Amino acid sequence: MARYGMMIDTRKCVGCYACRVSCQMQNELPVEESFIKFYEKETGIFPNVKNEIIPVQCQHCEDAPCVSVCPTKATYTTAEGIVLVDSEKCIGCKYCMVACDYGARTQNHETGVVEKCRFCSELVAEGKQPACVTTCISNARIFGDLDDPNSEVSRAIVRLNAQPLRPDLGKAKIYYVR
């Protein structure tokens, strides 16, 4: 059984938002709703400064707080490690939104259901890649099986020493090169 994860190389990200748009199209989201948020972080002291663009979406944590707080079990983790929301069970209490360490969840204003990145599980089931990965213009994103040491994503994580955003917060499955 695969354990899906992703690596994002922020050094390659130009902040074009193509991943966000393709995600919105894949998930048929309204324009004001998106599963990928863009953050900028300035580091260093002038003149040695750096501006990072960091796309953030659901990190598919292995010990996801959203899964444990969800009172209706609408949020669950699949056998392949993808955190999903059963829209038929969600009551829209927003407890998961409060509990998410990454602010990765949004509420659909039509249905009231809370949604988020699903690693395009229907595409992945067909052996395809998530929409954000295939769309990325600079190949900043790599998706694959973290349990397979020979997968492209596993090897890239090792080679580039990619780390979760906050390794101390939990077992996130999106690794970042900063």
Next chain:
Amino acid sequence: MVWGTIIAAYLFLAGLSAGAFLTSSYSARRYPNSADVRIVGRLISPILMGIGLLLLILDAEAGLKNPLRFLYLFTNFKSVMTIGTYFISFFMMAAAYIALMELLKKEINKVIEYVGIVFAVATAIYTGFLIGVIGAVPLWNTAILPILFVVSALSTGIAGTMLGAALVDKKVIHQVLSIKKIHLTLLVTEVFLLFTMFLVTSSTNESAAQSVSKLLTGEYSAFFWVGLVIIGLLVPIIIEGLELFSYKKLSNSRAGQEVAAGGTSGITSTLLTESAVLAGGFILRYLLLAAAVPIIFL
């Protein structure tokens, strides 16, 4: 703000309802002759909890559109919200039964009342656990917050009950001196807990410090100092303290004892104090939700 005014009102009403239930149970034992306090507490308790639950349902949009989904609330035992749903269900059933028996003037089943007392305490503390377990918000994620919520729940519960009782019968509020003493103790404790929480929490990490400074000096500071500290805590502490002090003086003379026992002094100060405590109880919860700053993950 993911959770806003509606959830603040729900947390406030749940605490108030539990506190009113406990106040009435206490009064029924300590002051069997001052029936009004007991009756008011027992009647407002399920009504306020009911209003709180309606607000909660309104806020849960997806459930509002598909009400049967609320049944799933009983399924995830890892979630504090599921545990709370059980607590509130048992509490609500006991409180509604007792209110009904009170209305019908029938004998109340003692076991059900004890069950009610246990789940009233559980409900009050649950409102604190609900947000206390959220690691993503350091302002909430403290062990002292549930204690603060329980103290505030009891204090608003007493305030709500006394306010109702004073409107029904002017005399009764002068006969339940120990409730007033407990109330004063709770208010002073609340000040202490609030101070401790802010002092310690502000040193936890950057997000927590930001939350605390939002309240003390930032965008919510006027609301915090005027609404919570002055109106919600200091004014009631001063008035209640002076009242208890004058009771003490009154009971030193024979004539004074009669005045006190007759309950001829006005209810203005009671109405003022209790309304201020209720306002403070809501403001406390609103501010804690509003000042939530999530942890920094970048």
